[in-house]
Amino acid sequence: MTDQNSTLRARRRAQTRRTIQTHAVRLFSERGYDATTMNDVAEAAGVSPMTVYRHFATKEDLVLVDQHGELVAERIVASPAGGPLVRRIGGALIEAATVLTGDADRRLLLARLQLMISTPALRARHLDNQYALQQAVIGALGDDAADPDTAFQAQAAASACLAALHTALVRWAEDDGRTDLPHLIGKALAAVFGDDAIGPAR
Amino acid sequence: MTDQNSTLRARRRAQTRRTIQTHAVRLFSERGYDATTMNDVAEAAGVSPMTVYRHFATKEDLVLVDQHGELVAERIVASPAGGPLVRRIGGALIEAATVLTGDADRRLLLARLQLMISTPALRARHLDNQYALQQAVIGALGDDAADPDTAFQAQAAASACLAALHTALVRWAEDDGRTDLPHLIGKALAAVFGDDAIGPAR
DNA sequence: CCGGTCATGATAGTCACTACCAACTTGGTA
DNA sequence: TACCAAGTTGGTAGTGACTATCATGACCGG
Numbered sequence: 001m002t003d004q005n006s007t008l009r010a011r012r013r014a015q016t017r018r019t020i021q022t023h024a025v026r027l028f029s030e031r032g033y034d035a036t037t038m039n040d041v042a043e044a045a046g047v048s049p050m051t052v053y054r055h056f057a058t059k060e061d062l063v064l065v066d067q068h069g070e071l072v073a074e075r076i077v078a079s080p081a082g083g084p085l086v087r088r089i090g091g092a093l094i095e096a097a098t099v100l101t102g103d104a105d106r107r108l109l110l111a112r113l114q115l116m117i118s119t120p121a122l123r124a125r126h127l128d129n130q131y132a133l134q135q136a137v138i139g140a141l142g143d144d145a146a147d148p149d150t151a152f153q154a155q156a157a158a159s160a161c162l163a164a165l166h167t168a169l170v171r172w173a174e175d176d177g178r179t180d181l182p183h184l185i186g187k188a189l190a191a192v193f194g195d196d197a198i199g200p201a202r
Numbered sequence: 203m204t205d206q207n208s209t210l211r212a213r214r215r216a217q218t219r220r221t222i223q224t225h226a227v228r229l230f231s232e233r234g235y236d237a238t239t240m241n242d243v244a245e246a247a248g249v250s251p252m253t254v255y256r257h258f259a260t261k262e263d264l265v266l267v268d269q270h271g272e273l274v275a276e277r278i279v280a281s282p283a284g285g286p287l288v289r290r291i292g293g294a295l296i297e298a299a300t301v302l303t304g305d306a307d308r309r310l311l312l313a314r315l316q317l318m319i320s321t322p323a324l325r326a327r328h329l330d331n332q333y334a335l336q337q338a339v340i341g342a343l344g345d346d347a348a349d350p351d352t353a354f355q356a357q358a359a360a361s362a363c364l365a366a367l368h369t370a371l372v373r374w375a376e377d378d379g380r381t382d383l384p385h386l387i388g389k390a391l392a393a394v395f396g397d398d399a400i401g402p403a404r
Numbered sequence: 405c406c407g408g409t410c411a412t413g414a415t416a417g418t419c420a421c422t423a424c425c426a427a428c429t430t431g432g433t434a
Numbered sequence: 435t436a437c438c439a440a441g442t443t444g445g446t447a448g449t450g451a452c453t454a455t456c457a458t459g460a461c462c463g464g
Contacts, residue, residue, distance in 0.1 A: 009430085009441070016442095037419065048444050059420065086394075120330065127333060128326035152373060153393035159365035160394040167358040191355035192288075192362040193395070211410075211461085218411090239450065250413050261451065 017055045020045040024062040025111050033063075033119045060125045063112050069133045071096045076140040085154060089137055089161040090189045094182045101181045113173040130166060134158045164188040219257045222247040226264040227313050235265075235321045262327045265314050271335045273298045278342040287356060291339055291363040292391045296384045303383045315375040332368060336360045366390035 023044040027036045038059060042049040056062050075092035100109065116122045137158045138151070168184040225246040229238045240261060244251040258264050277294035302311065318324045339360045340353070370386040 013442085038421085039419090050444055051442080053421070054443080057421090123333065124326040124330035127329035128322065131325065131329060152369070152389070155372075156366050156369040156390040156393040159369050160362035163361035163365040164358045167354070167361050170357075171354060187354070188358040191358040215411080240452085241450090252413060253411080255452070256411075259452090 013055075016045075016047065016051070020047065020052055020055055021062055021065075022108070025108065025115065028063065028115055028119075029111055033115060033122065060122055063115050063119075063122055064125055064129060068096060068100065069136045071099065072133065073136045073140040076137060077142075081142075085141075085157045086161060086189070086193050088141075089158055090164075090185075090193075092137075093161060093165050093189075094185050097181045097185055101177075106177065110173065110177045113169060117170055117173055127166070130162045134162050137162075160192060161189065164192045215257075218247075218249065218253070222249065222254055222257055223264055223267075224310070227310065227317065230265065230317055230321075231313055235317060235324065262324055265317050265321075265324055266327055266331060270298060270302065271338045273301065274335065275338045275342040278339060279344075283344070287343075287359045288363060288391070288395050290343075291360055292366075292387070292395075294339075295363060295367050295391075296387050299383045299387055303379075308379065312375065312379045315371060319372055319375055329368070332364045336364050339364075362394060363391065366394045 020041065024036075024041045027040055027044055031040075038052055039049050041062065042052045045052070052062075056065065072092050075095045076088055079088045079091060100106075103109065116126045134155070138154055141154055165185055165188070168181065168188040171188075172179060172181045172184055222243065226238075226243045229242055229246055233242075240254055241251050243264065244254045247254070254264075258267065274294050277297045278290055281290045281293060302308075305311065318328045336357070340356055343356055343360075367387055367390070370383065370390040373390075374381060374383045374386055
């Protein structure tokens with residue numbers, strides 16, 4: 001089992017995975033999420049239904065899978081430990097958004113976001129994902145949140161930051177991605193915490 | 203179809219509905235949510251599975267249904283229109299919590315909350331319910347949110363308030379309801395917006 | 405006592421999702 | 435080259451949530 005071997009397999013696997021997801025998002029956008037069955041997705045992608053389930057545990061995952069949480073957590077760890085909580089978290093969110101919206105498959109990201117917002121089941125799962133992201137943020141804050149009272153305040157601050165992020169994401173999706181996402185996030189954070197809490201205006 | 207007539211029927215209907223929900227929450231807490239089927243619930247409540255579906259559209263609704271949103275919206279409408287957004291919203295949340303935790307079926311409320319937090323599917327739906335509550339809050343704010351920029355800021359502020367609320371609810375459930383919920387909400391809001399943003403300390 | 409309305413029940417079906425098992429492809433090895 | 439081993443895929447048969455449809459029974463007013 002050479003490194004190159006496993007790399008080749010992993011690459012092929014990632015390829016079919018992307019094929020399946022692309023077809024799925026396209027079908028969901030065209031016909032609607034509920035009106036599209038897993039069999040439809042499998043057929044469109046040219047694989048068996050079983051294979052779809054091998055790559056995506058649930059139908060929701062076809063739209064929602066992403067681990068951008070790591071991206072945010074990294075930035076938080078990298079930020080100066082002394083600063084105020086909301087500035088550290090908010091800054092990390094803006095930086096992560098800058099990276100992601102510069103990405104090549106920005107359009108896929110946008111399509112997935114729009115599906116999330118319009119489909120109740122997906123929206124619910126997405127909000128739960130943000131909840132998980134919140135836990136990651138808390139973890140990235142490290143020992144600062146040792147005592148329960150501090151932890152409680154960190155929880156509250158992180159969840160509020162993510163709520164602002166979500167507001168910005170919705171607005172961005174409504175605008176079809178025309179507005180600058182990092183700028184929107186900054187505005188949402190400012191609306192919550194005050195204009196001076198986040199940092200120099202962009 | 204006299205008023206008294208329909209009232210009688212409605213009362214009986216509400217009765218069976220409560221019976222079903224009580225048994226459902228008990229079974230979920232005892233055996234776990236996923237390990238309990240709708241048939242189990244129906245059998246425990248002494249009705250047919252169909253009847254369960256008549257009263258609760260989905261399995262999740264057996265735990266989640268509540269329309270406390272109206273309660274909050276009322277308080278917002280009643281609050282002085284001039285004040286800062288987060289104070290209006292935060293105050294309404296605290297008042298609503300004060301009413302609810304004084305309620306007779308506080309224990310049922312607590313059991314449902316603990317189920318929500320521990321079961322991923324329920325937690326996701328609950329967060330989506332909060333999203334709906336957020337829309338209600340925006341609506342209650344009235345014409346203040348006419349222009350899109352103001353609306354955006356109101357969205358961000360409301361979602362942050364509800365995020366703080368959620369943090370407080372989780373903490374309350376973890377404490378088995380021993381801590382004063384309105385007090386917790388106040389602390390969470392203070393952690394997000396600053397100690398002086400909410401109002402006189404409780 | 406009759407007629408309409410509402411709650412309930414039973415049946416059959418769709419669809420997401422899960423084991424379980426068989427077959428094939430692929431890359432490294434004797 | 436022939437073979438082995440591991441990973442990937444496919445088929446089958448199930449469970450369980452949820453829906454549509456129709457039939458039945460309880461109740462209240464006339």
